[in-house]
Amino acid sequence: MALISIIQDFHPLNNAKLLDTAEKLRPILHHRIVEPVGAFVLKDRYSPEAEEIEMHRVHHLAMGKGENLCLDFGTHLVGNVTLEFTYTGSHPDAPAYLKLKFAETYKELAENSEDYSGWISQSWIQEEYIHVDVLPAVVELPRRHAFRYLKITTMDTSVKYKLVVRNAECKTVTSADMRKLTPCTHPDPFLQKMDEISLRTLQNCMQDVFEDGPKRDQRLWMGDLRLQALANYCTFRNYDLVRRCLYLFAGSRFPDGRIAACLFTKPTVEADDTWLFDYSLFFVVALEEYMQQTNDEETLKDLYDIAMQQIEITLRYLEFDGTIEKERAANAFLDWNEEMNKSAGALAVLIYALRYARRLARRKNDWSQSSWLDEQLERLKRVARTAYYDEERKCFVSGGEASVITQTWMVLADVLHPDEARALMERSEEFFDCFPMKTPYMHHYYVSALLRVGLKEKALEHMKAYWGSMMETGADTFWEAWDPEHPDDSPYGGAIINSYCHAWSCTPTYLIRSWFTGEKHSDDRL
Amino acid sequence: MALISIIQDFHPLNNAKLLDTAEKLRPILHHRIVEPVGAFVLKDRYSPEAEEIEMHRVHHLAMGKGENLCLDFGTHLVGNVTLEFTYTGSHPDAPAYLKLKFAETYKELAENSEDYSGWISQSWIQEEYIHVDVLPAVVELPRRHAFRYLKITTMDTSVKYKLVVRNAECKTVTSADMRKLTPCTHPDPFLQKMDEISLRTLQNCMQDVFEDGPKRDQRLWMGDLRLQALANYCTFRNYDLVRRCLYLFAGSRFPDGRIAACLFTKPTVEADDTWLFDYSLFFVVALEEYMQQTNDEETLKDLYDIAMQQIEITLRYLEFDGTIEKERAANAFLDWNEEMNKSAGALAVLIYALRYARRLARRKNDWSQSSWLDEQLERLKRVARTAYYDEERKCFVSGGEASVITQTWMVLADVLHPDEARALMERSEEFFDCFPMKTPYMHHYYVSALLRVGLKEKALEHMKAYWGSMMETGADTFWEAWDPEHPDDSPYGGAIINSYCHAWSCTPTYLIRSWFTGEKHSDDRL
Numbered sequence A, B: 001m002a003l004i005s006i007i008q009d010f011h012p013l014n015n016a017k018l019l020d021t022a023e024k025l026r027p028i029l030h031h032r033i034v035e036p037v038g039a040f041v042l043k044d045r046y047s048p049e050a051e052e053i054e055m056h057r058v059h060h061l062a063m064g065k066g067e068n069l070c071l072d073f074g075t076h077l078v079g080n081v082t083l084e085f086t087y088t089g090s091h092p093d094a095p096a097y098l099k100l101k102f103a104e105t106y107k108e109l110a111e112n113s114e115d116y117s118g119w120i121s122q123s124w125i126q127e128e129y130i131h132v133d134v135l136p137a138v139v140e141l142p143r144r145h146a147f148r149y150l151k152i153t154t155m156d157t158s159v160k161y162k163l164v165v166r167n168a169e170c171k172t173v174t175s176a177d178m179r180k181l182t183p184c185t186h187p188d189p190f191l192q193k194m195d196e197i198s199l200r201t202l203q204n205c206m207q208d209v210f211e212d213g214p215k216r217d218q219r220l221w222m223g224d225l226r227l228q229a230l231a232n233y234c235t236f237r238n239y240d241l242v243r244r245c246l247y248l249f250a251g252s253r254f255p256d257g258r259i260a261a262c263l264f265t266k267p268t269v270e271a272d273d274t275w276l277f278d279y280s281l282f283f284v285v286a287l288e289e290y291m292q293q294t295n296d297e298e299t300l301k302d303l304y305d306i307a308m309q310q311i312e313i314t315l316r317y318l319e320f321d322g323t324i325e326k327e328r329a330a331n332a333f334l335d336w337n338e339e340m341n342k343s344a345g346a347l348a349v350l351i352y353a354l355r356y357a358r359r360l361a362r363r364k365n366d367w368s369q370s371s372w373l374d375e376q377l378e379r380l381k382r383v384a385r386t387a388y389y390d391e392e393r394k395c396f397v398s399g400g401e402a403s404v405i406t407q408t409w410m411v412l413a414d415v416l417h418p419d420e421a422r423a424l425m426e427r428s429e430e431f432f433d434c435f436p437m438k439t440p441y442m443h444h445y446y447v448s449a450l451l452r453v454g455l456k457e458k459a460l461e462h463m464k465a466y467w468g469s470m471m472e473t474g475a476d477t478f479w480e481a482w483d484p485e486h487p488d489d490s491p492y493g494g495a496i497i498n499s500y501c502h503a504w505s506c507t508p509t510y511l512i513r514s515w516f517t518g519e520k521h522s523d524d525r526l
Helices: A016-024 A055-060 A191-207 A222-233 A239-251 A276-295 A298-313 A343-363 A367-388 A404-412 A418-428 A440-452 A456-472 A508-516 B014-025 B053-060 B189-205 B222-233 B238-251 B277-294 B297-315 B343-363 B365-389 B404-412 B418-426 B440-452 B456-472 B508-516
Strands: A030-034 A038-044 A049-051 A066-087 A096-103 A126-131 A137-142 A145-156 A161-172 A262-264 B031-032 B039-044 B047-053 B068-087 B096-103 B127-132 B137-140 B145-158 B161-174 B262-264
Touching: A016 A239, A016 A298, A030 A066, A038 A055, A049 A055, A055 A066, A055 A161, A055 B145, A066 A096, A066 A191, A066 B096, A126 A137, A126 A262, A126 B127, A161 B047, A191 A222, A191 A456, A191 A508, A222 A239, A222 A276, A222 A440, A239 A298, A276 A298, A276 A343, A298 A343, A298 A367, A343 A367, A343 A404, A367 A404, A367 B343, A404 A418, A404 A440, A404 B127, A418 A440, A418 B508, A440 A456, A456 A508, A456 B297, B014 B238, B014 B297, B031 B068, B039 B053, B047 B053, B053 B068, B053 B161, B068 B096, B127 B137, B145 B161, B189 B222, B189 B456, B189 B508, B222 B238, B222 B277, B222 B440, B222 B508, B238 B297, B277 B297, B277 B343, B297 B343, B297 B365, B343 B365, B343 B404, B343 B440, B365 B404, B404 B418, B418 B440, B440 B508
Parallel strands: none
Antiparallel strands: A030 A161, A038 A049, A038 A066, A066 A137, A066 A145, A066 A161, A096 A126, A096 A145, B031 B161, B039 B047, B039 B068, B068 B137, B068 B145, B068 B161, B096 B127, B096 B145
C-alpha cells in the first residue's frame, strides 16, 4: 500500500514508554538455507522463452558478455542470497560486472525496468549491479530480497575468461515459527493448497514487524496488520508480534493523537505523515481482536485510551447530518479505487469500528463510555440508512455510485436488517461493475460480508474463484493487486512494481481455518 | 596495458620461497582524508555544461529523480569514498537508488558508458548503482576508486522525499611515503608542476604493488614496473616495494621459466598467461637498476639465475642470421602500434637488456657469463646494423618501415657510432609519421634516446611539448595514452576505458630530477 501525503514539518508524537515496550517485543528471527531447484537461460532479454538447464550442469555453464542464467528457488522466498562464482579460461584480468534481477514471478523476469514510469519509486525494483573484483568469489548480498527467480546477467567479463556460477543459496528470514503450525484439516486439496499459499504469504511478511510486502513497502501498515493478525491467530500464533505492532502504532502518532496509516521502524520508529480514515480505526479493531485472543490486560491498560481517542477524533469529522466531511471521507482507503465516492464506505467503517470500541469499553468495565458508544452506533446506523440507502433499488448509493465496496462495508456495519443484508449480498454481483474490487484486501471484506449474512457457500465459491485464479496463474504467494479480468493491471503504473507476496492477501488461511474447517457459524466477530 | 593472450591449461611455475619473501615485503599503506573542494550540477546527462554550486550550499541541494550533483575533489585521488546522505520532505518511503560515476577527468563525466563497445571489459568503467535503504545513512563504498570527480545521480527517490548529500570524503591509499620526498629544485615552475604531476601519478599507482593504473588494470606489469622503479629511486625511495615486485615476477613464471608480462596478486599470486618479448627482458634491466641503487646482495643471489634465464631463453628465439623469429618479435610490445613491424625494435631491446645482464654478471663476479654476454652483445649489434640499417637513408628500417620507435631503440641499444646516433636523433622528427608514438611509455624511451646522444635541450623541449600538452589539457596525473594530434584516441576502442593516471607516464620526475636539476650528463645508465 502506498498513498501520497506530504505534510511540511511533520513531527510525530512519540511515547518513549510505549516504544520501549515495542522494542522489548522484537521477535526472534528464524532462518533456513534454500538452494535452487531449477535453472534456465532466457533466450532473449525481454522474452520469457527459456532453455532449461539441468541443475548438475549449471556449474559447467560458462557465461560471456550479455549471457544469462536464471535460477529457480522453487517457491517464493525472503532472505539474503549468497552466490559463489568461479571462471573458465585465463585468470580474470578485469572484474566481472553482473546484473542481478530478483523476480517474485516468472513474468517479472522478462519485464524491462527501464520501461517503468509509474508513480511509485523504481528503487523498489529488485535489480542490483555488482562488480566482482576477484574470482573465485563468495558474494554475500547485503540486501534482503523477496523472490523465487534470480536472473544473473554478465554485463561483462573480459575476452580472457567466462563466469561460472558454482553455487547459490538463500538464507531465508521470518519471525513466523513453523513449529507452532497445525496442518489444515480441510479435505479439499485445492483449499489445502490455498491455505499453504496463504501461510507462505503471511510467513514471508512476518519479519521484525508485520510487513505489508517483503518486496515493497517492507513496512507496517495498519490495514494490513489487522488482517495479518487474524491469519496469525489461527496459524503461527505470534501474539507478541501483534502486540509489538500495536505498541509501535500507539508509540508514534500524528501530533493530534491519530494513529498513522503506516510506520517506519528504521532508523528509528516514526509515524508516516499519511493518515487514512479507515486505517486509524482498524487500530481499535485490531486491539479488540488481540484482547479476544490473549486477555492481555496490561496491553489494554496501555492502549485503551489511544483506541478510544481514534473514535473520538473521527467523530469530530462528522457534519451536522451525521455524514462524514467530504474531504475526510475521501481519505478512506477502502480499495485501490481513487476515483470512487467513499462517503458511505467511510461511514460504514466507522460504524464497524464503533462495535469493536464498545467491546473494548465493556471489557474495561468502562460503562459510561460503552453506553456513549451505543448511542453513537445507533445514531450513525440511522444516518447511514437515511443518507445512503436507496429504498427503491434496495442498495446503498454514495455520490450516485452503487459499488460492491459500499454494499460490503454497510453489511459489515450491520446497518440493515439481517434479511435485507442477506438479500443484498445474494445479488452482490450486480454491483461488481461499478468500481470493481482491485485487491485481495477488499475481496477479504467482501467474503466476510457474505459470511456475516450466512452465505457460506457463496463465500467459498468466491474465494475459490478469486484467490483460486491467482493459484491457476501460478502464484506461490498471494498478490497485492489482482483483477482476473485485467491481469496486467497495476495501481502503481507498472506491474513490475507490484508486490507478489502481500500481507493483506493472506486471509484465506484465516477464512478456511475459522469458517470452513471448524464448527464456526456465528458472525459476531465479523 | 593489456594484450590478449589465452593459453589453455596454463599452470604457472610458482616458487614458494620467492613468493614468501615477496609476501614479507608487503608495504605499509598510508591514508589521508580528502574532502571535495568544488561542486556543480551537470545540466544534461551527456553534456559537459555545468552550473557551479558553492560548497556551503551543497547540503541545501535537494535532489529528485534524475537530478545530479558532481563533486570535485580537487585533484586525482585513489581510495575509498564515504558518502553521508540525508533527505528533505517526508520520511523516505522507498530506498534511494543512486548511480555513482567516478571520473578521473572532467571529460569522462559526460561520457555515456552505454556507448562503449571496445575490446577491453566495460567492467573497468567506474560506475556503481547503489540502493540506500535507510536514510540518513553513511555509505562506505567497499571498492577502491581512482578519480577526481564523483557524479551522484538520483535514479529515483520517491515523490515523498528528496536526497541530500550531507558529506563526502575519500580515504586515500598509497604505499608512497610523502615524508621521504625532497622538493624538486628545478627553477622552472612549469617543470616543477610537471614533477608534481608525475609524483602524483607514481604515488597513486603505488599500492600493494606497483600498479599500472589505479583505474585499470590495477596490476603489476613488468614494463611499467621498470619505469616506476626509476621514478621511485629519486623520489619516494621505496626500495622494498621494487624488491617485492621483482620477487613476485620471479616467484610466478611461465612453465618454461619466462617472466610473465604481468602478474595477478589476488586471490593468490599467479602469472598471467601473457608473455611480451620486451617485458620479460625488462626484468633483467629492473634487477640491475635495483642493485645499482641498493647493493642488496641477497636479492641478487636469489634472482640472478632467473634474470640470466630470460636472456638465455630469448637468445633461443634467434634465426640463423641472428634476427629474431618473426612471431616472437611480433610479441614485443614497444608501443600501442599493433600493426607495425617489430623485428628491429625487439632485437634492439634484447641488445639493450644484454648490457644490463652483463653488468649483473660482473657484479656477481660471474666472468664466464660476462664474457659470453660480451660476445652476444657484439654479435647482435653487428646483426642489427647488417639486417636493419639503411646506409643510404642513414636510419633503421624494419619491414620497410622507418619508425621513430625503431630508431629510438636502436640508439638505446648502442648499435651506432655515437656521432651517427646523435645525427639520427637530431633528425628524429622525420620518423614521427611512420607509426606515431601513442603512449608516454614510448615517449619516455624517445627522450632517453635523446639524452643518450647528448641532446639534452631537445629532450627537454620534447618533454615540455608532450607531457606539457597533457598539462595544458588539465591533467592532474599523466595519462596512459596520449597523442596531442588525436586527443580522443584510445587503444581500447573508447576513451572512457582509458586510464588517466598511468604508471608508465610518471617518468618526467625521474628525467627532471636525474637529468635537469643535478650535474648528470653521463649516459651510461640509459
